[in-house]
Amino acid sequence: MKLTRRLCLYETTIxxxxxxxxxxxxxxxxxxxIVTLHDPIPRAQAVAIQHGRVVAVGSNxxxxxxxxxxxxxxxxxxxxxIPGLTDAHLHWRWTxxxxxxxxxxxxxxxxxxxxxxxxxxxxxxxxxxxIGHGWxxxxxxxxxxxxxADLDLVTPDNPVYLRAKSGHAIWxxxxxxxxxGIDRHTxxxxxxxxxxxxxxxxxxVLYETAIDLVSKHxxxxxxxxxxxxxxxxxxxxxxxxxxxxxxxxxxxxxxxxQVLRERGELAMRVLKNVNDPHIEHMYEAGLRTGFGDDWxxxxxxxxxxxxxxxxxxxxxxxxxxxxxxxxxxxxxxKEAIYALVSKGSAAGWSATIHAIGDRAVHxxxxxxxxxxxxxxxxxxxxxxRRHRIEHVQIIHPDDVHxxxxxxxxxxxxxxxxxxxxxxxxxxxxxxxxxxYNPRVxxxxxxxxxxxxxxxIDPFAPLxxxxxxxxxxxxxxxxxxxxxxxxxxVSVMEALHGFTTGPAYAAxxxxxxxxxxxxFLADLVVLDRDITQVPPEDILETNITGTMVxxxxxxxxx
Numbered sequence: 206m207k208l209t210r211r212l213c214l215y216e217t218t219i220x221x222x223x224x225x226x227x228x229x230x231x232x233x234x235x236x237x238x239i240v241t242l243h244d245p246i247p248r249a250q251a252v253a254i255q256h257g258r259v260v261a262v263g264s265n266x267x268x269x270x271x272x273x274x275x276x277x278x279x280x281x282x283x284x285x286x287i288p289g290l291t292d293a294h295l296h297w298r299w300t301x302x303x304x305x306x307x308x309x310x311x312x313x314x315x316x317x318x319x320x321x322x323x324x325x326x327x328x329x330x331x332x333x334x335x336i337g338h339g340w341x342x343x344x345x346x347x348x349x350x351x352x353x354a355d356l357d358l359v360t361p362d363n364p365v366y367l368r369a370k371s372g373h374a375i376w377x378x379x380x381x382x383x384x385x386g387i388d389r390h391t392x393x394x395x396x397x398x399x400x401x402x403x404x405x406x407x408x409x410v411l412y413e414t415a416i417d418l419v420s421k422h423x424x425x426x427x428x429x430x431x432x433x434x435x436x437x438x439x440x441x442x443x444x445x446x447x448x449x450x451x452x453x454x455x456x457x458x459x460x461x462x463q464v465l466r467e468r469g470e471l472a473m474r475v476l477k478n479v480n481d482p483h484i485e486h487m488y489e490a491g492l493r494t495g496f497g498d499d500w501x502x503x504x505x506x507x508x509x510x511x512x513x514x515x516x517x518x519x520x521x522x523x524x525x526x527x528x529x530x531x532x533x534x535x536x537x538x539k540e541a542i543y544a545l546v547s548k549g550s551a552a553g554w555s556a557t558i559h560a561i562g563d564r565a566v567h568x569x570x571x572x573x574x575x576x577x578x579x580x581x582x583x584x585x586x587x588x589x590r591r592h593r594i595e596h597v598q599i600i601h602p603d604d605v606h607x608x609x610x611x612x613x614x615x616x617x618x619x620x621x622x623x624x625x626x627x628x629x630x631x632x633x634x635x636x637x638x639x640x641y642n643p644r645v646x647x648x649x650x651x652x653x654x655x656x657x658x659x660x661i662d663p664f665a666p667l668x669x670x671x672x673x674x675x676x677x678x679x680x681x682x683x684x685x686x687x688x689x690x691x692x693x694v695s696v697m698e699a700l701h702g703f704t705t706g707p708a709y710a711a712x713x714x715x716x717x718x719x720x721x722x723x724f725l726a727d728l729v730v731l732d733r734d735i736t737q738v739p740p741e742d743i744l745e746t747n748i749t750g751t752m753v754x755x756x757x758x759x760x761x762x
Contacts, residue, residue, distance in 0.1 A: 237281030289448025289727030294656030298458035310339025323359035353409025371513035449474035493553030511565035519562030619673035655702030
């Protein structure tokens with residue numbers, strides 16, 4: 206493709222102005238291998254950037270012809286450039302806070318988790334809450350859920366609150382149970398369950414909405430502390446190649462993000478989804494999906510339909526293997542979900558619904574089918590309401606085609622497949638061929654947006670891409686072909702899952718997710734071309750630079 210100086214102004218025909226604006230090009234990157242994800246120019250050598258946007262893409266000579274004397278010329282040295290990567294599902298405040306919490310993430314023994322809590326207790330004042338995250342009983346030899354008694358001996362003076370890796374259960378000590386007033390007479394809340402022994406006494410594990418019985422007693426977090434924690438997390442995310450994320454935390458997260466934005470310290474683009482307890486405030490203010498700017502933008506109404514596999518609370522059509530009475534937990538019934546989504550759609554809001562079990566996915570699709578009919582009656586194009594299902598971890602064979610038929614976005618996390626495949630085999634059995642399966646959705650043309658669900662799994666996108674492409678863990682398990690290898694995706698499909706997919710889900714596909722004229726200058730520099738190397742090399746790939754809005758936020762060239 207031969208470029209002319211007119212491209213600087215997107216076909217402006219006034220030569221003097223063309224010369225002026227070309228002289229204002231701030232930066233060119235040349236001598237690179239640029240994977241644009243832009244169909245007219247899929248590969249390029251160089252890119253010109255001005256005012257935080259891409260001006261032109263082409264050969265070294267083409268871009269040099271556009272650059273004036275003031276342009277900063279940076280030699281990529283043959284390195285590969287890809288569009289900035291967006292994590293389409295994470296919990297940002299939770300991620301930032303977890304960096305300073307008790308780390309019990311995926312420990313292979315319960316004993317090690319107790320030891321880490323004991324160490325934090327020795328460093329803490331009496332009465333101070335000990336908060337941590339990441340335990341998974343299925344990683345322990347006996348695979349049994351823990352108890353309050355496991356913690357009581359090492360925490361006589363402190364309440365303990367440890368989130369399960371899935372976030373759908375907590376493990377607390379007896380002090381926490383007393384503070385929350387939970388005893389054998391406390392009823393299970395709607396959409397939740399208190400773990401109990403054979404005599405009905407609380408065991409110290411609480412599931413789904415029962416978590417709230419304790420969490421409401423946790424100390425609040427000062428906004429300034431949250432801002433500090435987020436700045437630390439932001440640097441780690443930029444170093445991993447992330448330039449944006451879709452957040453699913455509460456209003457306190459939005460408050461801290463706005464402070465960062467106000468101070469000019471927010472270096473990533475955020476789609477902020479709103480959980481259903483808080484959506485009424487948005488309605489009262491007249492806000493709608495898409496409100497905001499290119500830094501912080503309102504996403505969709507977030508709803509929980511069910512639980513998770515790790516806690517065996519995901520809602521299933523058939524019971525869990527070897528648990529004939531366990532179908533999971535309905536956190537919110539279909540009628541209540543429909544009422545929220547219908548009202549939200551009429552008020553200008555897309556919906557994004559957590560559904561992991563196949564029954565939960567089925568019920569959510571029924572809701573979307575009804576709401577799509579209402580939208581059609583109002584004459585609204587489907588693209589105006591970019592509804593999503595978060596996770597889609599297992600889908601019933603009868604429902605496989607329905608996301609495509611209803612134009613529903615599949616927001617999925619490839620790394621969960623590798624974290625969970627042993628549990629899926631154990632508790633879902635042969636049904637798992639349709640579990641953690643973006644392949645079946647991509648083949649039908651569904652828009653797929655990839656994420657990590659951080660801090661449930663790490664937010665680093667390259668290992669997530671590796672998981673999608675290989676269906677293997679870093680150690681090679683479960684074998685050379687991977688887990689259900691027919692469900693693997695290509696590297697390019699995985700890249701689209703972290704770029705164009707999230708951009709579409711955010712309503713920003715006209716300016717995000719590609720390296721193309723007019724698009725935001727968000728890009729990542731790699732030390733190798735992950736589309737050409739063996740999949741194992743993806744794990745060895747280094748991020749050498751991350752640019753957001755035309756500025757290096759991490760590294761450079």
